Amino acid sequence: xxxxxxxxxxxxxxxxxxxxxxxxxxxxxxxxxxxxxxxxxxxxxxxxxxxxxxxxxxxxxxxxxxxxxxxxxxxxxxxxxxxxxxxxxxxxxxxxxxxxxxxxxxxxxxxxxxxxxxxxxxxxxxxxxxxxxxxxxxxxxxxxxxxxxxx
Numbered sequence: 001x002x003x004x005x006x007x008x009x010x011x012x013x014x015x016x017x018x019x020x021x022x023x024x025x026x027x028x029x030x031x032x033x034x035x036x037x038x039x040x041x042x043x044x045x046x047x048x049x050x051x052x053x054x055x056x057x058x059x060x061x062x063x064x065x066x067x068x069x070x071x072x073x074x075x076x077x078x079x080x081x082x083x084x085x086x087x088x089x090x091x092x093x094x095x096x097x098x099x100x101x102x103x104x105x106x107x108x109x110x111x112x113x114x115x116x117x118x119x120x121x122x123x124x125x126x127x128x129x130x131x132x133x134x135x136x137x138x139x140x141x142x143x144x145x146x147x148x149x150x151x
Contacts, residue, residue, distance in 0.1 A: 004068050008033070009077025019065035023057075024048045026064040027074060035075035035103045046131030049104035050074050056111040056127075075103035078110060086110050089148035090141075097135035105131055109145050118149050 002019045005012055008031060015030045027033045027050070036059055039047035043058035050059045051073040078084045082091075086109045089095075096102050105128075112119055112127040119127070124145055133141065 002065070004064060006031075006064070006067055006072060007070070008072045009074060010071075015064075017064055020063045022060050023050070023062040023064050023067050023072075024059035026067075027059060027072075033074045033076050037100060037103060039100070044130070044132075045101070046104040046108060047101050049107040049131065051107055051111055054111065054114060056108045073107075075107060078106065084110065085148045085151035086113065086144070088151060089144040093140050093144040093147055095137055095140045095144045097137050101131065101133045105133065105141060109141075109148060112145070113149060119145065 001016050003014060003016050004019065005014050006026070008027070013031055015026060017026050017030060024036060024038055027036050028038070036050055037047040038060060039045045041060050043061040046058065048059040049056050051057070052062070052067060052070045079087060086106050090102065090106060108128060108131045112123065116123045124142060128141065
């Protein structure tokens with residue numbers, strides 16, 4: 001066990017965990033941030049995506065110790081009132097179906113739009129190709145990305 005200090009959603013949090021514990025479990029079990037979801041556990045689906053220094057990262061495979069000294073943003077920290085442009089666009093375009101992948105989708109889109117405010121179809125495809133949606137709402141996700149880029 002080790003005492004680690006994490007900067008999560010603009011707040012410093014100190015936790016005592018195994019430094020090799022996946023960040024996902026530190027966020028969920030130690031910090032109570034359950035919006036980040038577990039699905040595959042091997043960084044293949046994207047449900048556990050968080051932003052680390054602005055980059056989308058799969059929290060299920062990142063050791064918690066590697067997050068120390070980095071700025072982490074989870075779905076809970078993206079906005080205070082669900083008023084981030086991506087969240088608003090997902091609601092407007094009725095993207096959620098089961099909702100399981102939504103936090104990973106939203107975090108990935110937020111990172112994409114930070115780098116490419118008006119992304120091309122190819123940029124959308126490259127950024128979102130590995131974030132899986134079990135319900136197949138990909139056309140609505142793409143439409144929401146285009147909408148969010150105008151908000």
